Amino acid sequence: MRKALLTVGACAVLLPLIGAVQRLQPDADRVYRPIAATGRIGQEVRTPPYTVRVDGVASGRELRVAGFLGKTSRQAAKGVWVVVGLTATATQEDVALGRVTLRAPDGRTFAATDRFTGLDTVTLRPGIPVSGQVAFELPAAAVKGAVLDISRPAYGDVFRPSGALGPAVEIELRLDGTAAPTVSMTEADT
Amino acid sequence: MPRMRQRAWFWFAAIAAVILLPVAIAWPLGGLADAARAEPARYSLGQPIKGQRHHLVPRRAVFTTKDPSPAFGVPRKGRFVVLDLEVTNVSSLPSLVSQLSGTLAVGLDGRPAGPVLDQSVVRAGGRAGDVLNPGIPETVRLSWEVDEAPERMSVAVTDEVREPSWSLLGYASGTSLWYMGETPMGVLETPLERE
Numbered sequence: 001m002r003k004a005l006l007t008v009g010a011c012a013v014l015l016p017l018i019g020a021v022q023r024l025q026p027d028a029d030r031v032y033r034p035i036a037a038t039g040r041i042g043q044e045v046r047t048p049p050y051t052v053r054v055d056g057v058a059s060g061r062e063l064r065v066a067g068f069l070g071k072t073s074r075q076a077a078k079g080v081w082v083v084v085g086l087t088a089t090a091t092q093e094d095v096a097l098g099r100v101t102l103r104a105p106d107g108r109t110f111a112a113t114d115r116f117t118g119l120d121t122v123t124l125r126p127g128i129p130v131s132g133q134v135a136f137e138l139p140a141a142a143v144k145g146a147v148l149d150i151s152r153p154a155y156g157d158v159f160r161p162s163g164a165l166g167p168a169v170e171i172e173l174r175l176d177g178t179a180a181p182t183v184s185m186t187e188a189d190t
Numbered sequence: 191m192p193r194m195r196q197r198a199w200f201w202f203a204a205i206a207a208v209i210l211l212p213v214a215i216a217w218p219l220g221g222l223a224d225a226a227r228a229e230p231a232r233y234s235l236g237q238p239i240k241g242q243r244h245h246l247v248p249r250r251a252v253f254t255t256k257d258p259s260p261a262f263g264v265p266r267k268g269r270f271v272v273l274d275l276e277v278t279n280v281s282s283l284p285s286l287v288s289q290l291s292g293t294l295a296v297g298l299d300g301r302p303a304g305p306v307l308d309q310s311v312v313r314a315g316g317r318a319g320d321v322l323n324p325g326i327p328e329t330v331r332l333s334w335e336v337d338e339a340p341e342r343m344s345v346a347v348t349d350e351v352r353e354p355s356w357s358l359l360g361y362a363s364g365t366s367l368w369y370m371g372e373t374p375m376g377v378l379e380t381p382l383e384r385e
Binding site for chain 2: 027028029031032078079101106107108109110111113114115116136137138139142162164
């Protein structure tokens, strides 16, 4: 009788414990996420394919774009524009930054705008620093506390369907959610 | 020994009865027949179609002889069908117009529309694009080149769900991917405007 009670008691303790341990196990998205080197504004963040430094960040309700041959245009946003100034250097071979996104505290991820050519599409040459900007259009509520994520470095025509366990850069932008009337960027020359 | 055999038969019969009883009740009542497929909801222009990845509001469906997307500003001659949608990405990840159009099965007068001629985000004063960021409503334009002048358009919209993947190779197995549903969640039926 005592042995039976001990068995039932052990089961009553172990089963919830097993459930709790299974819940603590990270899911596959977390296990395979890119391995990020983190940094802050002004700091050079090193990864195997390139080093990246955020030189500055600004947000505004309208974007003034200086394009090719001195042509300028103004773009209103359905949300807010965030322009991130970057300096990037390839370390060993020609490479582009790849997937450049802003991650809001609520988990939503925003791709760099495809309206203009930003530094994200420029091919970086080894040892030669290149400065430029990348613009994002996102809802105003997502700006405060957003983090810059750079992953999936792009080597020529190599297609990478996933950035699993690849190199990445993660930089907190310290945005407070306020937006100036206008923010400016210069299109990258690819 | 005969008593044990009798008892075994009793238990066998009892278990068989428990298993077969629900079947015996359900079968005559039609419970084993295939469930009828739910018909996709019907929509018309202006009605929102809400999926788990995109919310769409079909705004305009038109037949035109004017090239909707002239390459390098030079219009092509031909007949075109144009569909304008207001699209909001309601997921937490960016998507592409090309991914959205993959969930649409377009028919013209009851026949498949064929490959899309052009698909892009339309932006006033800016370049056309492909990216749909979460929470930013965009106007998406899809166009097809046609041989005749169709009267009606139907667009079957299939929803997508984000689920853990499964791979025999094992690497990155379990990471989340978007999967299309098996049946459309809604069908837009509309006459084509003439332009």
